[in-house]
Amino acid sequence: MTLIQQIITILMIVLGTMLTRFLPFFLFSPEKPTPQYVRYLGKFLPSAVFGLLIIYCLKNVSLLEGTHGIPEAASILLVIALHLWKRQMLISIAGGTICYMLLVQLVF
Amino acid sequence: MKEPSVIRQAFLAAFPHTIPIFAGFWFLGLTYGIYMNASGFCFWYPMLMGLTIFAGSMEFVAVNLLLGAFNPLQALTMTLMINARHLFYGISMLDRYKNTGWKKFYLIFGMCDESFSINYTANIPDNVDKGWFMFFVTFLNHCYWVFGATLGGIFGSLLTINTKGLDFVMTAMFVVIFLEQWLKEKSHISAYLGLGLSLLCLLVFGTDRFIIPSMLAILGTLTLLRNPIEKGGETL
Incomplete structure (x- = not known):
């Protein structure tokens, strides 16, 4: 690819990303009331999306090969336990990550 | 100021x-x-x-x-x-x-x-x-x-x-x-749907192409279940 072709390719990626981010705001203007159905989605979608993002993060974990997802499962359980106990975001995240790093570097 | x-x-x-x-x-x-x-x-x-x-x-x-x-x-x-x-x-x-x-x-x-x-x-x-x-x-x-x-x-x-x-x-x-x-929401149905449907789509479509099917499945199910979910209560 030439430099111009590279720039066009990158601009296309920028355009595509921005379309997905801006489209809802163009479709539903702040002046007019947002349709009830869209408000309903706006309220209930996030819980489902956070679930989707967790699965997305774990998509390369194989239960049948390698470490069988044991480091991931153990670390996630620790994150949940720490969070229910202290409810301090940073402690839960740091605890789970350190646990995972120790497991994959030293144990497995 | x-x-x-x-x-x-x-x-x-x-x-x-x-x-x-x-x-x-x-x-x-x-x-x-x-x-x-x-x-x-x-x-x-x-x-x-x-x-x-x-x-x-x-x-x-x-x-x-x-x-x-x-x-x-x-x-x-x-x-x-x-x-x-x-x-x-x-x-x-x-x-x-x-x-x-x-x-x-x-x-x-x-x-x-x-x-x-x-x-x-x-x-x-x-x-x-x-x-x-x-x-x-x-x-x-x-x-x-x-x-x-x-x-x-x-x-x-x-x-x-x-x-x-x-x-x-x-x-x-x-x-x-x-x-x-x-912890904030009263009904967990949407959270279960997100985890369950995404996992199902991951198994069916594989790691590289499960996002779009998951989104469609979540959107479709939330649309179909709108009445029971809205009756189920407020999330926030």
């Missing part, structure tokens, strides 16, 4: 929320910069692409697009498919980004997974300006990413610390955000 102290207060409230992202983006950005470096691109590329695209997974795909044959239409459609989840974020943020003035454009521009998740779930104290809080969450995340990508592009090949497993910081963060949302 209260403006400077309002901004300062929002920055101080926003910063702690972005610390996990600092760790995660520093690492992922660095990985991305190293990958670009190893693929033969000078550090300008990861730096400018981090600045303008600011969508992590897409930037990794972009490396392959740049190495392949010139095909702008394919680049556009692939981007739309990979980033389609942002549509959901926008729908969820319609109300929250209202009345944020000029900052709204930047908030939407920088609405990556992490910025959306924090801005959606954070309990912003009443005395903190919400617009500026969300601005700083977005802006700091953006800085971390560009910073990591640039450093990776420059020094990537020299790094020797064992950072294996550090990328789990992102998984841990999404688990915490999911849990926070879980």
Whole structure:
């Protein structure tokens, strides 16, 4: 690819990303009331999306090969336990990550 | 003139929320910069692409697009498919980004997974300006990413610390955000649907193409179950 072709390719990626981010705001203007159905989605979608993002993060974990997802499962359980106990975001995240790093570097 | 102290207060409230992202983006950005470096691109590329695209997974795909044959239409459609989840974020943020003035454009521009998740779930104290809080969450995340990508592009090949497993910081963060949302909501049906349908689609369609089917399945099921779910109660 030439430099111009590279720039066009990158601009296309920028355009595509921005379309997905801006489209809802163009479709539903702040002046007019947002349709009830869209408000309903706006309220209930996030819980489902956070679930989707967790699965997305774990998509390369194989239960049948390698470490069988044991480091991931153990670390996630620790994150949940720490969070229910202290409810301090940073402690839960740091605890789970350190646990995972120790497991994959030293144990497995 | 209260403006400077309002901004300062929002920055101080926003910063702690972005610390996990600092760790995660520093690492992922660095990985991305190293990958670009190893693929033969000078550090300008990861730096400018981090600045303008600011969508992590897409930037990794972009490396392959740049190495392949010139095909702008394919680049556009692939981007739309990979980033389609942002549509959901926008729908969820319609109300929250209202009345944020000029900052709204930047908030939407920088609405990556992490910025959306924090801005959606954070309990912003009443005395903190919400617009500026969300601005700083977005802006700091953006800085971390560009910073990591640039450093990776420059020094990537020299790094020797064992950072294996550090990328789990992102998984841990999404688990915490999911849990926070879980503790706030009365009905967990949408949370179950998100986990269950995504897992099902992952098993059926495989790692590279399960996002769009998952989104369609979630959207379809939420639409079909609208009446029972709305009766089930308020999430927040």
